[in-house]
Amino acid sequence: MKKKKPSIAILAPCYNEEKTIRKCVLSWLNQIHPADEIIIVNDCSTDGTLEILQEFKDRVTIVDLLKNTGNKSYVQEEGLKYVTKDVFIATDADTIMDRHFVERVVIAFRDKRVHAFAGYIKSLRGNWLTACREIDYLIGQDLHKAAQYHINFLFVIPGCAGAFRTKVFKKNISFDHDTLTEDLDFTYRINKLDLNILYDREAIVYTQDPDTIKSYINQIRRWYSGGWQNLLKHKGIMKKKPIRAMELSIVYIEGLIFYPLMFIIPIISIKAFFYLILYCAALGLFFGIYSAIKRKRLDLFFYSPLYIIVTYIHSYIFMEQFIKEVILKKRNLKWYHPERRKMT
Amino acid sequence: MVSSRKEKDDMIQPGSLSLFIHLLINTYHNVIKKYPIRAFSCMVVLVVASIIIINGRAAVTNSLKDNNGKILGEMTYKCKPVKEAYSDKKIILRLDDIQAFAYSEISQMMIEDSISRKMKLVLGVIPYNLTQDAFITNVLKKNNCNLELALHGWDHSISPETGVYEFEDMDEAEAASKIKEGKSILEQIGGQPVVTFIPPGNLISSSTKKVLKQEGIKYLSGDTESSIYGIDATTYDFQSKKLNDNSDILNKCDERFSKNKFCVIVIHPQDYLTDDKIDEDKYSQFINLLDEFRNEQVLSITFNSL
Numbered sequence: 001m002k003k004k005k006p007s008i009a010i011l012a013p014c015y016n017e018e019k020t021i022r023k024c025v026l027s028w029l030n031q032i033h034p035a036d037e038i039i040i041v042n043d044c045s046t047d048g049t050l051e052i053l054q055e056f057k058d059r060v061t062i063v064d065l066l067k068n069t070g071n072k073s074y075v076q077e078e079g080l081k082y083v084t085k086d087v088f089i090a091t092d093a094d095t096i097m098d099r100h101f102v103e104r105v106v107i108a109f110r111d112k113r114v115h116a117f118a119g120y121i122k123s124l125r126g127n128w129l130t131a132c133r134e135i136d137y138l139i140g141q142d143l144h145k146a147a148q149y150h151i152n153f154l155f156v157i158p159g160c161a162g163a164f165r166t167k168v169f170k171k172n173i174s175f176d177h178d179t180l181t182e183d184l185d186f187t188y189r190i191n192k193l194d195l196n197i198l199y200d201r202e203a204i205v206y207t208q209d210p211d212t213i214k215s216y217i218n219q220i221r222r223w224y225s226g227g228w229q230n231l232l233k234h235k236g237i238m239k240k241k242p243i244r245a246m247e248l249s250i251v252y253i254e255g256l257i258f259y260p261l262m263f264i265i266p267i268i269s270i271k272a273f274f275y276l277i278l279y280c281a282a283l284g285l286f287f288g289i290y291s292a293i294k295r296k297r298l299d300l301f302f303y304s305p306l307y308i309i310v311t312y313i314h315s316y317i318f319m320e321q322f323i324k325e326v327i328l329k330k331r332n333l334k335w336y337h338p339e340r341r342k343m344t
Numbered sequence: 345m346v347s348s349r350k351e352k353d354d355m356i357q358p359g360s361l362s363l364f365i366h367l368l369i370n371t372y373h374n375v376i377k378k379y380p381i382r383a384f385s386c387m388v389v390l391v392v393a394s395i396i397i398i399n400g401r402a403a404v405t406n407s408l409k410d411n412n413g414k415i416l417g418e419m420t421y422k423c424k425p426v427k428e429a430y431s432d433k434k435i436i437l438r439l440d441d442i443q444a445f446a447y448s449e450i451s452q453m454m455i456e457d458s459i460s461r462k463m464k465l466v467l468g469v470i471p472y473n474l475t476q477d478a479f480i481t482n483v484l485k486k487n488n489c490n491l492e493l494a495l496h497g498w499d500h501s502i503s504p505e506t507g508v509y510e511f512e513d514m515d516e517a518e519a520a521s522k523i524k525e526g527k528s529i530l531e532q533i534g535g536q537p538v539v540t541f542i543p544p545g546n547l548i549s550s551s552t553k554k555v556l557k558q559e560g561i562k563y564l565s566g567d568t569e570s571s572i573y574g575i576d577a578t579t580y581d582f583q584s585k586k587l588n589d590n591s592d593i594l595n596k597c598d599e600r601f602s603k604n605k606f607c608v609i610v611i612h613p614q615d616y617l618t619d620d621k622i623d624e625d626k627y628s629q630f631i632n633l634l635d636e637f638r639n640e641q642v643l644s645i646t647f648n649s650l
Binding site: 139143144146147148150151250251254258283 | 360361362363365366367369370372373374
């Protein structure tokens with residue numbers, strides 16, 4: 001029996017994206033397998049975003065909110081009301097889709113057992129910070145996420161490269177607004193319901209990552225605080241699921257041990273610190289070589305020694321957010337707008 | 345500025361444990377589960393290769409075993425020199441009869457136990473066949489910075505007919521040839537010039553003494569009559585065939601110290617064996633002697649440091 005082809009919608013929230021939106025919308029439109037509907041929700045942008053969107057008004061549905069909500073999940077929730085197709089792709093207004101992305105989603109959702117879909121992220125070229133992020137994505141997706149997929153516990157469906165069965169999502173999942181990482185939040189809920197997530201490394205999106213330290217720190221801060229918020233919110237997920245408990249332990253307990261050591265070791269012993277740096281540098285170099293070969297980007301190899309700086313930033317913020325969110329219970333729900341650069 | 349901006353969330357995994365565990369999971373699912381036959385074949389090849397390597401290594405090391413069954417190997421060692429505080433009380437511990445294929449284990453123990461107590465040794469080494477014995481050669485090489493290798497004859501032989509020791513009645517030409525060769529062997533192993541000669545049986549001919557001078561031997565360590573550097577104490581009494589009391593040795597040395605002279609103590613490894621096996625009681629006496637010297641803050645020196 002021929003499997004039914006699902007209809008596809010693309011849902012993207014946006015706020016002040018004049019530097020990136022045109023290129024992104026074009027990539028959503030120019031798919032090998034076009035989406036059946038594209039819904040862009042404008043959260044009262046104050047720059048030229050809306051004007052740019054108007055150029056595409058015949059081909060996309062523009063939802064212009066009357067009042068700025070200031071939170072991605074609110075905007076997505078609003079946009080979801082307009083989705084009429086079987087499956088919707090959640091993406092961002094700084095995300096360019098590979099021409100085959102929608103096609104990959106269609107193939108995946110032909111199988112009725114698939115309820116959610118996680119794509120593969122590549123970082124657009126920028127400077128050393130974006131290069132380090134690209135190395136991070138590569139390790140995160142090729143190694144960690146691949147392993148999580150094997151044990152049937154995908155930790156997070158990326159907010160810019162996820163797809164969901166609309167009915168199931170509206171009925172059982174939806175967008176919550178009480179954490180800073182809405183994608184981690186709904187992935188936890190999908191896992192709780194034991195719904196099938198398909199991870200497709202051929203479904204590629206290209207995103208713009210922060211290229212300034214300030215912007216980078218703000219982003220990591222949001223990720224880690226959102227991570228702790230979600231862990232506290234969904235701690236019951238580990239019940240009767242040892243594999244999930246193991247995976248979450250790897251992420252959080254190992255972080256709580258490893259990251260403080262990055263700061264304690266130099267105080268205890270200079271020699272041990274030297275070995276730690278040597279180890280990190282060797283690991284960074286190894287990943288640099290792997291990334292350079294895999295992505296065919298020599299800059300990833302050259303920038304890999306700087307990966308240690310990024311590791312220290314992660315270590316510090318991981319601990320900082322643990323203290324804030326878990327120990328002091330100071331909940332942070334503030335979103336920061338990262339600096340955007342023109343897409344070429 | 346508060347915003348509805350969105351970013352792509354991907355939790356960054358922290359340390360190396362996650363890397364390792366995830367690598368294992370990926371290997372299992374991508375290789376073992378997908379290609380079980382190939383994976384099994386690879387594992388078999390790996391196991392067989394490991395067995396071959398391990399056995400090959402064992403075969404090589406077995407071929408280097410000495411007569412006491414010790415595993416040997418030509419290895420490179422880095423010797424750490426012992427550091428001792430200066431003392432007016434100086435001793436020379438002379439361990440004689442170090443040789444190929446005999447008393448290897450006890451010799452090694454005596455050398456290592458002395459050095460671990462920060463005591464240097466002068467070894468009376470018999471050069472004959474020494475390079476054939478990889479075990480004792482390695483022990484000497486490994487500890488060369490804390491040892492002085494002294495030439496103890498050539499093969500330490502005694503004429504069965506006359507009972508004469510090898511250098512007791514030797515002519516100049518033969519002595520020259522044997523001393524030259526012996527010296528070269530010890531220098532090759534010890535990595536430093538040989539400057540001390542210990543005549544077997546403490547007996548030496550005048551022509552041998554002449555040769556020693558020509559060969560650059562500075563110290564002749566024998567009994568008091570035959571040499572400048574005599575023996576002050578021995579750990580074994582050849583008359584009663586018993587180990588001497590440590591207190592006797594210490595007293596003899598104290599006498600020497602009182603005259604501001606150093607004390608030479610002669611030790612033979614075979615004296616600590618019973619039926620060719622290490623005698624724990626006897627050996628503990630040796631260890632006690634070392635410890636008593638340590639407690640008295642005695643400095644152990646070598647002839648070549650005089």
